[in-house]
Amino acid sequence: MPVAFTPIASLFGGALIGLSASALLALNGRIAGISGILGGLVNGDALDRGWRAAFLGGLLGGGVLVTLLFPAALQSSASSLPVGITVAAGLLVGLGTQLGGGCTSGHGVCGISRLSKRSLVATMTFMVVGALATFLVQHVVLRGAT
Amino acid sequence: VRRNVVAALAGLVFAFGLALSGMTNPGKVIAFLDVTGAWDPSLAFVMGGAIAVHFLIPGPLSVSTSSIWLLSRGSTRSRTRPFAGVNFIALPSRFDSTCTMRS
Numbered sequence: 001m002p003v004a005f006t007p008i009a010s011l012f013g014g015a016l017i018g019l020s021a022s023a024l025l026a027l028n029g030r031i032a033g034i035s036g037i038l039g040g041l042v043n044g045d046a047l048d049r050g051w052r053a054a055f056l057g058g059l060l061g062g063g064v065l066v067t068l069l070f071p072a073a074l075q076s077s078a079s080s081l082p083v084g085i086t087v088a089a090g091l092l093v094g095l096g097t098q099l100g101g102g103c104t105s106g107h108g109v110c111g112i113s114r115l116s117k118r119s120l121v122a123t124m125t126f127m128v129v130g131a132l133a134t135f136l137v138q139h140v141v142l143r144g145a146t
Numbered sequence: 147v148r149r150n151v152v153a154a155l156a157g158l159v160f161a162f163g164l165a166l167s168g169m170t171n172p173g174k175v176i177a178f179l180d181v182t183g184a185w186d187p188s189l190a191f192v193m194g195g196a197i198a199v200h201f202l203i204p205g206p207l208s209v210s211t212s213s214i215w216l217l218s219r220g221s222t223r224s225r226t227r228p229f230a231g232v233n234f235i236a237l238p239s240r241f242d243s244t245c246t247m248r249s
Contacts, residue, residue, distance in 0.1 A: 062161020065161075076173055104193075
């Protein structure tokens, strides 16, 4: 399903994400990697859980606020998949981000901003593999199903 | 407490950024990755904006601050090396309970 190209909104949205990551690094000395923050909440040090919970609370609270104030912003134009597939995809994301040490935020935004070669390689890898997986699902599996 | 307030506000701003950029719509993420379909390069603008701001703020110190932070933590616990990566340095674990940046 085609979606509108939104360069200006996306650029400003990205700038907000960068601002959030900068604040967390400058004031707390922490990397704003969502997968790592969530991972540390599940199996990290108990002393370290407070700020992780606070960050994720703010993230989810922001989602609730956006839903209340601008419901149109959270509409999805993706074709809905069975719950089982979505759960399996989420598990794969968790496995991959723990194995790769980061996600789009930790490697893609924070890592590349720090000029980390490791993050650059990770980002290129998951973008390419993501594009391959998308091709398979969108043009082979879903086309075959309809 | 102050640290948790900073973290919560950072999370809030992050959420607004995701929503404004359109990344809360799975269709837009799929459209970015679907290079052979109706390609939507918006996500590249999100990353561009985020990286530009995070690279520049808080000023030219951004990169050196984080380098110092990483180096100062290097003697504690290190995360495991990537399984394919003898050429990568082992980064400090995210799971350390103390932050030495401001000590």
